[in-house]
């Protein structure tokens with residue numbers, strides 16, 4: 152053994168003799184945790200199932216209390232799980248005294264008030280779940296003290312103010328979910344310069360504005376990125392195309408302008424692309440599905456996109472939902488679209504598509520919604536439409552130039568709840584059995 156280990160031994164002995172060992176060390180530690188837990192209990196004003204009242208009682212080992220996990224080694228509280236117990240109350244600041252805590256789960260209750268600053272003192276904390284409560288105020292600045300935090304989940308609260316800049320320096324982060332709060336401000340320009348492990352980032356439905364930082368491309372592990380329902384402006388940074396592990400990108404309901412970077416479609420792992428309700432212009436690359444073959448959902452409704460529907464669309468063999476209504480797509484619909492056997496929703500309503508609607512399409516029970524209304528399509532509807540697509544629930548072909556008879560086979564579609572064939576040249580060969588849906592179903 153070298154000098155170093157002796158030195159360490161010496162130091163730990165010194166440490167022990169001055170601090171922990173001054174009284175009974177185990178008693179001291181446990182009693183710290185116990186009094187912190189009893190403080191937490193005292194701030195829970197409603198415990199409808201009397202979980203803590205009878206169980207968290209002095210004189211019994213805290214390690215046997217409901218929701219507590221202790222470390223084997225030194226019998227300190229390492230995990231506190233109070234999730235989904237219908238607790239009501241505020242969160243005691245003494246939670247910050249549970250210094251060995253690795254995991255804290257208070258999710259799915261009715262906790263209200265502020266998140267105590269003292270939580271930031273929990274240096275060992277890796278998992279913090281407080282989602283689905285009624286917490287308000289800001290995310291404490293002290294959260295920047297965390298150095299091991301991997302998962303921070305605060306969605307569905309009433310948190311407001313900016314996201315503390317310092318939390319973007321927590322390089323251990325894998326997952327951050329702040330969805331459904333009232334957070335505002337902007338994302339820092341250097342967002343991803345210190346988040347090498349981040350896989351999941353969800354700040355959807357907040358009040359965040361400004362640009363999407365171009366440093367995003369440095370979050371090289373990111374798989375899920377959700378920014379829906381904020382006030383983001385400017386363009387989508389082109390180098391999102393460098394995020395080679397990206398699976399789902401949701402930018403819907405923002406104020407984004409400019410183009411959808413075509414390099415995005417070079418990401419072969421991409422399965423979901425959502426950017427509806429923005430002001431994105433230009434078109435989709437014709438070879439979109441030659442590289443991004445795993446796309447399953449593409450939702451780009453209500454932008455100002457133009458150009459043809461990508462001719463490679465049928466190469467996306469897993470495509471379930473291709474929804475681009477309320478844009479300005481032009482030209483012909485490629486016939487092989489109708490052979491896409493995975494497709495469930497095809498929404499091309501309110502564009503500027505032309506040509507003969509060649510409905511010698513496939514034979515698929517997967518098709519549920521077809522929306523082609525408000526284009527310039529002509530042709531006849533096949534007699535056996537309803538036999539080919541027995542699970543059709545939504546059929547919107549209004550405002551085109553379709554001719555011939557309305558196919559009686561539609562009566563085979565027992566799930567059909569919305570149909571609109573108005574403003575065509577169709578003959579009424581068949582009285583509908585179906586009633587129109589009460590309100591227009593969501594077209595996203």
Ligand SMILES: *[C@@H]1O[C@H](CO)[C@@H](O)[C@H](O)[C@H]1NC(C)=O
Nearest residue numbers: 182183184186187190245248
């Ligand atoms: C929490 O720790 C602080 C000092 O760090 C101490 O003053 C306080 O008494 C502790 N509270 C409990 C309930 O242990």
Ligand SMILES: *[C@@H]1O[C@H](CO)[C@@H](O)[C@H](O)[C@H]1NC(C)=O
Nearest residue numbers: 205206207208211215216217
């Ligand atoms: C508290 O609940 C746990 C788990 O149900 C049980 O093992 C323990 O005996 C209970 N303690 C008391 C004091 O009721």
Ligand SMILES: *[C@@H]1O[C@H](CO)[C@@H](O)[C@H](O)[C@H]1NC(C)=O
Nearest residue numbers: 283306307308330331332356
């Ligand atoms: C979260 O909040 C949103 C918006 O208020 C709500 O629609 C959603 O149902 C909530 N989630 C849960 C699981 O309650």
Ligand SMILES: *[C@@H]1O[C@H](CO)[C@@H](O)[C@H](O)[C@H]1NC(C)=O
Nearest residue numbers: 311312313333334335336358
């Ligand atoms: C952000 O929200 C806080 C708290 O609700 C508010 O005081 C502040 O003015 C807001 N800031 C911006 C830029 O909207």
Ligand SMILES: *[C@@H]1O[C@H](CO)[C@@H](O)[C@H](O)[C@H]1NC(C)=O
Nearest residue numbers: 295315316317318319320345
């Ligand atoms: C992040 O960390 C770097 C150095 O590690 C430091 O210079 C910077 O000020 C920190 N940023 C924030 C917002 O804490």
Ligand SMILES: *[C@@H]1O[C@H](CO)[C@@H](O)[C@H](O)[C@H]1NC(C)=O
Nearest residue numbers: 306307328330353355377401
């Ligand atoms: C974050 O976003 C994605 C997609 O919207 C979703 O799968 C995930 O559950 C979201 N988080 C919450 C709390 O809904």
Ligand SMILES: *[C@@H]1O[C@H](CO)[C@@H](O)[C@H](O)[C@H]1NC(C)=O
Nearest residue numbers: 368369389390391392393414
């Ligand atoms: C992103 O990719 C482009 C080319 O594809 C390259 O020029 C750029 O340096 C890359 N950026 C990062 C941050 O890797």
Ligand SMILES: *[C@@H]1O[C@H](CO)[C@@H](O)[C@H](O)[C@H]1NC(C)=O
Nearest residue numbers: 392412413414415416417442
């Ligand atoms: C996509 O990748 C292919 C081959 O990897 C390359 O030839 C093409 O230029 C890339 N497209 C874009 C828009 O970066």
Ligand SMILES: *[C@@H]1O[C@H](CO)[C@@H](O)[C@H](O)[C@H]1NC(C)=O
Nearest residue numbers: 465485486487488489490513
């Ligand atoms: C659709 O599939 C059928 C049979 O699989 C094939 O004969 C036909 O050529 C295909 N149509 C198009 C336009 O790809």
Ligand SMILES: *[C@@H]1O[C@H](CO)[C@@H](O)[C@H](O)[C@H]1NC(C)=O
Nearest residue numbers: 479480481482502503504505
């Ligand atoms: C629709 O497309 C035609 C060409 O097919 C074009 O002349 C016309 O201007 C387009 N209409 C709109 C509203 O863009």
Ligand SMILES: *[C@@H]1O[C@H](CO)[C@@H](O)[C@H](O)[C@H]1NC(C)=O
Nearest residue numbers: 512513514515535536538539
């Ligand atoms: C659709 O497929 C079924 C069996 O898979 C077959 O019986 C039927 O004739 C086909 N219909 C059409 C119109 O191709």
